Amino acid sequence: MASPWNEASNESLFAKLVRKIPGFAGYVDPAARAKSDAQARTWLANHLDVGKQAIDHLAKRLVDQGLYDQVLPCDRLRGRLDQLMARLRSNPSGLIGGITKGPLDADQLEDLYDHDLGAMDEADRLVQEMRALADSNTDPREILDQLQARVSTIETKWREREDMLRNAEG
Numbered sequence: 001m002a003s004p005w006n007e008a009s010n011e012s013l014f015a016k017l018v019r020k021i022p023g024f025a026g027y028v029d030p031a032a033r034a035k036s037d038a039q040a041r042t043w044l045a046n047h048l049d050v051g052k053q054a055i056d057h058l059a060k061r062l063v064d065q066g067l068y069d070q071v072l073p074c075d076r077l078r079g080r081l082d083q084l085m086a087r088l089r090s091n092p093s094g095l096i097g098g099i100t101k102g103p104l105d106a107d108q109l110e111d112l113y114d115h116d117l118g119a120m121d122e123a124d125r126l127v128q129e130m131r132a133l134a135d136s137n138t139d140p141r142e143i144l145d146q147l148q149a150r151v152s153t154i155e156t157k158w159r160e161r162e163d164m165l166r167n168a169e170g
Contacts, residue, residue, distance in 0.1 A: 040116060044123055045088040048154075051127035052081045054134035055147075062140070073144040080151050087158070108168050115164060119157040126150040 059074040126147065133143050 041088045044120065045085040047120075047123050047127055048081055048085050048088075051123075051130035052078055052085070054127075054130040055081070058134040058140060061134075070140055073141055073148075077144055077147055077151065080148065080155075084151065084155055084158070108164075112161070112164060115157065115161055119154060119161065122150065122154050122157060126154065 055074050055078055059071050059078070062068070062070045062074065129143070129147060129150070133140055133147070
């Protein structure tokens, strides 16, 4: 009888174990990987949409106050958010499901998880700041520039993620 600890058995046991770990299985099986990726992209886009709604309310308040010169920066930010959310939502197959040929190795998976958590943290900060701005009575122009920079950071993180997946050997 073969030992369950030999190399071939370890891979099989490892694969079985990984499929049971929530979140981890999505990156082992290509079909599940695409589904996990789609869920992550949808969460990120929906979360950004919550922040965009706060900017929508801010823009409405500025119009109501007659501060039309301050609405244009809001519109620019909303436009960039719309583009980013469309990009996140528009990849039907899920990049991760179609780019890598096989399972990601442990290092690639850890790098991807770290990167995704960083992007989600950045999105969280952005949404919190957008909500805070919408609820405050401060001049939004300077803060809107900072929010634009945060959107740029998220866009960069998304491009880096795509590159990480394209370069994964699988």
